[in-house]
Structure formats: C-alpha cells, structure tokens
Amino acid sequence: MEYVIKTNDLKKNYKSFKALDGLSLNVPKGSIYGLVGRNGAGKTTFFRILCGLQEPSSGDYEIYGVKYNEKGINKSRRRMGAVVETPSIYLDMTAQQNLKYQCRMLGLPDYSCVDELLKLVGLANTGKKKAKNFSLGMKQRLGIAVALVGEPDLLILDEPINGLDPQGIVEIRELILRLNREKEITVMISSHILDELSKLATYYGFVDHGRVVKEMSAEELDNSCRKCIRMEVTDTAAMARVLDNMGVEYKILSETSADIFAKLNFSKLSDALSGENCEVISMNEHDESLEGFFISLVGGGRNDQASEN
C-alpha cells in the first residue's frame, strides 16, 4: 500500500509539556483519514508539524516519501492544502481577493479556478463583502476554498465543520467525498463530531495523550464496534447483581438502563431479575457508535473501577 504521510515516533515538547509523545501513523493514498482524539490529545500540534509550521522535538515524518528535513520537502508541500485550527484568510479582503492572492502565491497562470471554488464552497454571492464581516461558517468555507487552490493531492482539515450549520455540514461532507472519489485527493480530517466523521472516513487514527492508540480501517472499526442489548429496567442495581453472578460484561447507562455485551438466555435473565423484584421495561439491539468505541478505547476501565468501588 502506498502511503502519503508516514510518521515515526514523533515527539513535540513545549517546555515541560509533551504535546506529542511518540506519534506514529500512516495515511494511505486516496483515503479519507479521520484523526480522532480528545481536546488536547495532540491533533492540532501534529497538523502544525506536518504543515511545517513547527519542528518536531524528535522523530521524523515523510510526505510523499520525502523526509521532513530533506531539500525536496517544500515541493512535496506544494501538493498539499491545509486548514489548521482557524481559517487563514485576510480579513480585510473579499473572498475573491483572498483566492486570487493564493493563486498568485502559488504561481498559477490565471484566476480561472476562483469562481469555481467559490461556487464549490457556497460563497459565490459574497461580492464585495470583506472577510472580517463573514460569519464563522463563511470564514471556515473560505479557509477550505483557499486550501483547495492549486488542486492539491493532499488536504489536511483540522475540524473543518466547526461553526457550520447542518446544511453546511452536509455540503462540506459531500464536497470532501466528491474530492476524494472524483479527484482522488487524500484527505486527513480531524473532528469532534464523531458521527459525522464516521460518515466520511475510510481510515481512522485514534489519538490520546500525544500518541496513536489505534489505527484501523473503517471495515475493521465496523467489526470491532460491539453490538449490545440495551435494556430498560426498574432497578439497575438489582440488575447489576444478577449480571455479576452470571459473569456477563455490561455497562450501566443510567438509573434505569444498561447495555449488555453478551449473548444471553433472556428467559433466565428475566427470571433472575424477577427474583430481585426488578421488572424489564424494554429491550433492543444496539450498535456501539464510533463515540462509544472511542470512549472505550481511551476512557476504558472506568466501569470496572466503578464496580470495584
């Protein structure tokens, strides 16, 4: 498999704080790579290093097979577009002027892509309005448009749907999918809205405390995401006692509901619950979401701790 980005044990320290602590990942060519992590996990720091804004304290990375400290890295970067943290736009220029500026900077022969890009991100009607008067969502879209100037092969998007309305989120999602399918652009995207990411990503990297905890394809994730039975009962404490006796893995969600991660004989369970004066109100099959998988990956062990206490 060909990899567009390869990182090896990347570390970044800010005085005594370790922002990245041995981050290693590989982004396959043509994929939509979703970077998932909590606030402060190191996603934005990683993007900054990748974009050349900062140097790693140790470790290395490659973009299109060129190591970051080699001469050709700037050429590799020209194949890249990025929106890191906040959109990088001139606030005293209009949308069109911002894109024309980017065209000039990249040495493009003409501005033919400007109108098309504005239409693509939904900013075709902004006219003479300066970027400082845009809403947050409009600034975000303009940032994406600027990143798309020059038809990059690799797009890095750090929480691109921040501040977008529901329609905007759908539009950007469809844009990313289109760019990936039609133009074979590799996209690396981070987001907190995990449900949204699950509709996009073909590969995932789960980041926690500055390192990649797990890397997997969307297929592997699907298989790993556990199915469970969600039960609503009148007394989860009683239910917990019964399930502990049965030696079954479960997770209490609230005073009246819990998820059970095992195949059970429900008649036996029902009888046992009746014995504890606990009634079953409802029962249905439930798939673990990306959110649930992520929490179990990085926040796992909490239920075990709670039950021990």
Place this chain on the structure above:
Amino acid sequence: MIRLLRTEFARCFTGKLFWLVVLFNVVLASSFNVLTYATTKSGDFSNVFTDKTLYIGLISMGLTAAVFVAFHAGSEFDEGTIRNKLIAGNTKTGIYICDLAVCSAALIIIQYLYFFIAYAFSYILFGALHHSFSVMMQLQLIGALGTVAVTAFMLMITMIVRSRTIAVTVCMIAAIVFFIACVAIINELEEHSMELLDAGPEIISAEKYAVLDKYSYVYGVDSENLFGTELAVKEFFYDSLLQSQALRFSDERSLPYHWEFMVIYNIAITLVTTLIGVVSFRRLDLK
C-alpha cells in the same frame, strides 16, 4: 460598580502589563543617573545636578499612557471580554469610568515610582538637587493631574476606536506629535519672550515687563511675530500639555508661573475627554 472596580484593579495589578511598564520605568529612572555617574570624571560630582531626570517620567508619560491604556482597555475589545461585563449587568458608563479610574491609578503609581527611584539615585550618587523636596512634591501633584488628563485622552481614543492595535498606533503617534509640538511651542514662546524683553513701552507695559523679568514669561502680550489667536492657542498648549508642563518643571526652581492654570486645564481636559468618550462609547455598537 464597586465589584467591577475591584475586579479591574485585580486584573491590572496581577497582569503582566502593569509590571512590565513598572520595570521599564524603573530601568529608565535609574539609567539616566547611572549613565551620568559612569561618564562623569570623579571629583566633578559636586557640579552635577540631575533635576531634569526627575521629570523624564512625566515627559514620557504620554507614551507610557498610550501603551498602557491601549493594552489594558483595548484588549477587552479584541478578546471580547467587554461583552462579559455588559452581560453581567454593568452599564457602558460604569465600564468606562472603571477603566479610567484603574488606568489613572496605575499610571500615577508608575509616575511616583519613577520619581522616587530617580530621586533616590540622584541623591545617592550626586547629593545635591536644585529643587527643594516640597517643591518637587507639589510639582508631582500637578503632574499627577496631568497624568489623569493624558489617561482620559488616551482612553477616549481607545474606547472610540475599539481595537487594541489601532488604539496603540494612534495614541503613540498622538503622544509623539504632542511632544514635538511642545518643544516647538516652548522654543517659539521663548523667542517671543526674548523679543518682548528688548521691546519698548509701546509693546509691553511696565507691569507686564516686571512679570516677564521675574518669571521669564508673560501671558497675553502680542509681539511682532506672535499675536492674537495664534498666541492665545500656543499659550493654551504651553499650559495644558503634560509634556510642556514637565519640561517647565525641569527648568524652573519653584512652582512655575501660571501653575494654577495647569491644574485647571488638567481637570478640564479630564472632564471634557471623559464626557466625549462616554457619550461616544454609549452610542457605538460592540461586536
């Protein structure tokens, strides 16, 4: 408003800005005397009088106030924290007056700090000063009113402009322009005085001549080159601009002539600029 004042004072005195400005002034206050000491040949110290260095803090107060006020009050607009104050129920007038009170207090502290450090270094290194201590304290008091006036002016600009960067640029340029204007006006009025000294009774009466002889300047007497409205305007700036006041303090050995006017102008400038500032700030939209 008391809660707001308390919060603002805490923000001022626990923030980096105040202590950076204090440090700058401490270095400034000590450096002139230390440099003079280092470059004066030993044995010649008795002939060195460093009174002028005591008032450099006041002369540079325009720039100090520009930076301090723009960063302290202007940052609130850039960071959006002024919205929190309004949402918490404070009025725009209350916010403005608080900012004025805090910035004035901080800058007066800096002014006196400069003075005492410069005085201490002067006294320790050179011993003698022309001014008596009581005169110096009276001058510093007039200077403190001038500091409040300058603060009010800079705050008016900052609250109208509502951007830290533009406020600091405009305020610093204004401070530099006022300084240059002060020097030019003082030079011109000195030449005007020299002309009057050589003039006959048809230009200047005996009474006024006596004032001129005693104080080296007399107000309201036209000369060939300077007269009418132009003279009146220049005399107004001569008395009202803080840098001009400070330059005169450093030259004279007692309270300067027309010191009462300095006090009145300082108070008037404070009131007028505050009124303009409050009215404008209340009308302007915030983002």
Place this chain on the structure above:
Amino acid sequence: MKNLLKAEFSRMFRSKLFWIFMILSVVFCVYSIYDDANMPAEFRQSGQIYGYVFEAALYFYILVYIFAAAVLDSLFISREHADGTIRNKIISGHSRAFVYMTELIVCSVTGLIMFIVNLAIISLPFLKFGIHGMDGWVTMRRIILIAVLIIAINALFVLFSMLIPSRASSVVWSIVFIIIMLVSSGLIQDKLDNDSRSRNLRESGEYYEHSKILGDTERKVYKALNYILPTNQVIHTYDIDDFLADYKDTSEIPQKKLNIYLAGLCLLDAVTFVLVTAAGITIFRKKDLK
C-alpha cells in the same frame, strides 16, 4: 520566491495602509515646502534659499519616515501573524527564508517608492527657482545615504515584525526602539559636541569644563557608534559632508574622497542590513508558528 513577491506587492499596493501613508507623506512634503515655494520672486534673495529649504525638507522627511516605517512595517507584516495567513505561505511550500526576504524586499521597495515620490514633489520648485547655488554632489550624497538608510531601517523593523506575532506589541516595540535609538544618538552627539567644544576652548586658552573632555578610547567608541548607528546617520544627513569629513574643512577635501567616505558609510549600513537580516531569518526559521 517570484510568486511570493508578486503576491505581496499586490497586497501592499492594494492596502489602505499604504495609501494612507503615501497621502500623509505627500501632505507633509507639500507642507514643509509650501511657504517657500509660494514666495514671490521679488522677496527672494537668491536661488540658494530654496536649496536650503530642499535640504531641510529631505532631512525632516527621513526623520519622520523612520517613525512611519515603524508603524507601516509592523502593521503590514504582523497582519500575517494575526490572520494566520503566514501559514498558507509555509504550507504552500515556500521556505521561511524566502517568506522573510519577501517581506523585507516589499517593505524596502515601498519605502524607496515613497521617497522617490516625495523627492519629486520637493524638487518641483526648482523648476521655478532654478538650481543655481545648489551643490549637486552634496545633494547626490544626501539622497544616496537616505536611500540606503531606508533599506537598513526597514531591515530592523521587519526583524521585529516577523518575530513578534502580536500586531499591537510589534508597533509598540518598533516605536519604542526607534525612540531609544534617537535618544541614544542625541546623547552620543551631545557628548561628542561637548568634547569638541571643550577641546577648542582649551586650545584657545579659555575656560572649559574638564569633565566634558572625553578620553581617547571613549572618544573612539563614541565616534564609532556615531558612524555605525543608523539613527546617528539620519541626524547627520543634514551636515553630511562635515560628517563624512569628520568635521575637517571640506573645501580642502576632493569630491572623490567624500564619495569614497560615503561608500564606506553605505558599506557599514550594508553590514548592518546583512547582520540584522541573517539574525532575523535564523530566529524565524526556529520559531514555532501557531
């Protein structure tokens, strides 16, 4: 880098900031020559008088320019940090050295353009008064020195602006720096003038203050600083020939020699430029950008 330059020049010439400064500098130039340029011929004593006005206008221009450059460079360059658009340049594959050099070239060229426009304005009255009485060599030396100083001074302000991400802080540091430099230059010049005056009084047998005479080493240090510091050179654009000739009788020094002295001074400025720029690029390369 060509693309970067094109983009940055277009940004500069489209920006309101540039046009505000250009208009203000034109107004300033017109104001400084207005009274003399309008003076009827019958009141003029000789064409030489406009020559003095021209020299004074040049001198005041460079004095005001150093403040204008502090503000213009800071506001123009630090906008890149504030808006985050400097990231686009790095992400696009431009090296940090090129990004730095681009800003330096744009700011220096802008300064030179403003100087040329203003030079043209203050030269217009020569059409009315003629240039007789004006020393062409002195004027040429003055113009060359001012042009070189514009580039050297921009190097200093670009250094501050590229390394200080906050716009407001960048403006403050630049203005405070130039004030400190000017005050230092004033003090250095004061020391040298007092020394010179006291020595002359001593030689003529009159009363002088011994404390004002500098020791040999001290004198050398102050003189060196007097030549090296750009702000000292700015102050001396007015009496440039005396400055170049170390206050000896310039009528005894051939023009060629004065030109060689000027070349030496320009070389010093070039060294300052190179050192400041090299330091700026080195630090900027290591700087983490957000």
